[in-house]
Amino acid sequence: MRRGITRIELVVTAGMLFLGAGLLLPRLQAARADAARTQCTDNLRKLGQGFSEFEKVHGGLPPRRGGFNNGAPYSGWGAYILPYLGEEAVAKKYNLKYDFFDPANKAAVEAPVKPFLCPAAPGERTITIQSQASTKSENADKDTVYTTKAGVCDYISSNGVLMTRGGYGLNANTTDQMIGNPRQPMGDNDFVPLAKVTDGLSCTLLLIEQAGRPDVWRAGKKKDGDGQFGLSPNARGAWAGWGSIAFGPADAKTGENPGRGDSTDCSVNCNNWFGIYGFHTGGANVLFCDGSVRFVGTKLDPLTFAYLTLRDDGHLISPNDY
Template sequence: MPRRGFTLIELLVSMAIIGILVALLLPAVQQSREAARRTHCQNNLKQIALATVQFHDNIGCFPPGRIMPRPGDPQELSCGRDTPSWLIRILPYLEQGNFADDWDTRENFEDHAEEVRTMAIPTYLCPSRRSAPTAKVPTVTVEFTASCGCSGPQTFFSGATGDYGGNHGDLSPGAIGFTSDFYWGGNGNGIIISSRPLCVAGQPRDWIDKIRYRDITDGTSNTILAGEMHVNAQKINQPPDDGAIYSGWHFSFSTRIGGVHVPLAPNMDYVDTRLYSFGSWHPGICQFAFADGSVHALSTSIDVEVLGHLCVRNDGEVTSGF
């Protein structure tokens, strides 16, 4: 009886065909996974937007991005600059009430327990970039240079990192070392801006610069509320490029700006030396939640003037069809 089986040549041809099919299939699988991660990221932004809207409905205004006095303010307006960011204030509206109870927005960020500071919330993380177990920075001291008068060796305290920041506005108020610069309290023209405190016994008991729906004169559907923050792929979890999102000390840890001179980061390797930009790790787009609660993906090549109009709440330039 003749023997049955594959010859060596037939086996090699079969393996080559299987290899080609796998090579053709892998990009499709990767694209499918990225599409799922992008949808997950979009859902995170939707939850953040709805939580922020609920905060407004209950408190009567949007949360301050952080508490930040202006240089030269009197003592009763000069407290709270190290207190937690806006992402702590909306926790109860993200079904994170127990975690919110661990925080005191009147106390300095670094005075909270390390296990509290470093607890990452999945809603604040884009799955294309990182997961909760890896989303943290250690306490480090680095040389920091900025126009805000805070240059020199600075200690950045350990904390959870995240991928979504509030819209602080654009660069038009300035960033050249004046008290009118955008990052000082009350100067931002976005929605989640730095605010001056009202101090009682050296602690911020309220904030002065309150943004309400009536202040968004360009329309809620035309104004960005929050979006994905750019982090260079080589600087992930490395302060000051990537810092603790619950900390209000540096505005770029939990808010960003966009517009002329501040484009969207085109890719994950983009170097933003000022740490101002929005940006994502999704190819070609960056996702944003708007003040009406909707979520949209903007092209990373969007015109910077159009981006600026979307970031400024009241410039009279209503941008639609973006």
């Protein structure tokens, strides 16, 4: 005669399955996190290759901000390197003679482009822009306000360094809180040759992870707010829009910039508006001008971070320094 499963046996079996699931789940989560970090690294490496190919063809890196001081239609480095990322289909839909938020570019700009996205960053996100055509755009209608929900980019370049006025900021040899602009690898409205990176390509930052825009993140917590510059065309985070922001350390307790100028300040994973910010345990990825990608930890010294962003300050920094 066949004997059915007793209640005790059922409880024991369920307990064993529950225990096994509890042991397996952290491993699955860790594997997913590792895969996301690897893909994020591969994306940055692909972007580095795209920049390198662009520089060879055009004699310089693309503009980080097209349209700065009305120098061109609004755009950023993302639109320029599309053909060098294998994104020819999107590139064919994009016209640099119009602002990135213009209806002429809507089909391209609203498309998510995988190399610009770190899979570790949460959620499906867009950057909403509302603006009239700029003076340099070939769109003759300067009165209509256009709305675009642009695809995002989790990587960004620098257009200066926000430095504390005291503490380690005194060692930056400046009387101005904003230093360095325009002494980064990329410039505004024009192509900057890599030859101008005299500090060395392997110790000068080209891009950093600054993931999560337009949401505001401080030390792993999402805050209220929907973008650093509202709906304006200079809002950061759109892959086709302005691709740079002033870098700087944050107060480790509040996540706000600037920091206090002491050892408690934070350059990595404290602030996704000014600092390096990734959704990885222990650090985030950065891209150097030589195309190398490195994972930097949360102990990156703020002054070292500042020196790494400048192309010609004379500080030759090795990987052992951070």
